[in-house]
Amino acid sequence: MQFIEWTTEMSVGAETLDGHHRMIIDCLNRLHPLLDAEGNDAEVKAVVATLEDFVLVHFSEEEQEMKRAGYPDWRAHKELHDRMYDVVFALKSDVERGDTVDGRRLFELIENWLVTHILGEDRKYVPFVATHAAAPLAQWKRSNGREV
Ligand SMILES: [Fe+2]
Numbered sequence: 649m650q651f652i653e654w655t656t657e658m659s660v661g662a663e664t665l666d667g668h669h670r671m672i673i674d675c676l677n678r679l680h681p682l683l684d685a686e687g688n689d690a691e692v693k694a695v696v697a698t699l700e701d702f703v704l705v706h707f708s709e710e711e712q713e714m715k716r717a718g719y720p721d722w723r724a725h726k727e728l729h730d731r732m733y734d735v736v737f738a739l740k741s742d743v744e745r746g747d748t749v750d751g752r753r754l755f756e757l758i759e760n761w762l763v764t765h766i767l768g769e770d771r772k773y774v775p776f777v778a779t780h781a782a783a784p785l786a787q788w789k790r791s792n793g794r795e796v
């Protein structure tokens with residue numbers, strides 16, 4: 649049983665971006681049991697480095713895709729990415745320095761941000777990315793309290 653299960657409701661309608669999300673979730677699943685035991689420093693370091701790589705590539709490609717698809721709120725979405733990346737980078741720096749990190753607290757933070765982000769923010773661009781059509785704009789504005 650994985651700590652976080654991938655479900656189809658996490659799909660954002662784009663195969664590449666779904667693949668990234670699955671890789672990020674896989675990293676979180678690998679990190680989870682490592683935090684329960686001592687002496688896993690090298691492995692924790694490797695998983696966190698991989699996570700940071702995936703997150704960086706994913707955010708960049710997702711931002712490109714949102715822009716290309718005409719998603720109106722891509723700038724605000726990018727700001728959320730930037731803040732999440734800062735946390736992931738700080739975690740990586742702590743691990744690399746060999747500092748004592750509160751792994752569990754940081755794991756919860758990343759898990760909440762990343763998974764909640766996929767199910768919340770990322771799903772808002774689905775109608776745009778899935779169809780590349782202009783029609784979803786009115787629906788998006790209505791569901792996000794914007795003027796139509
Ligand atoms: Fe994403």
Ligand SMILES: [Fe+2]
Binds near residue numbers: 729
């Ligand atoms: Fe995102």
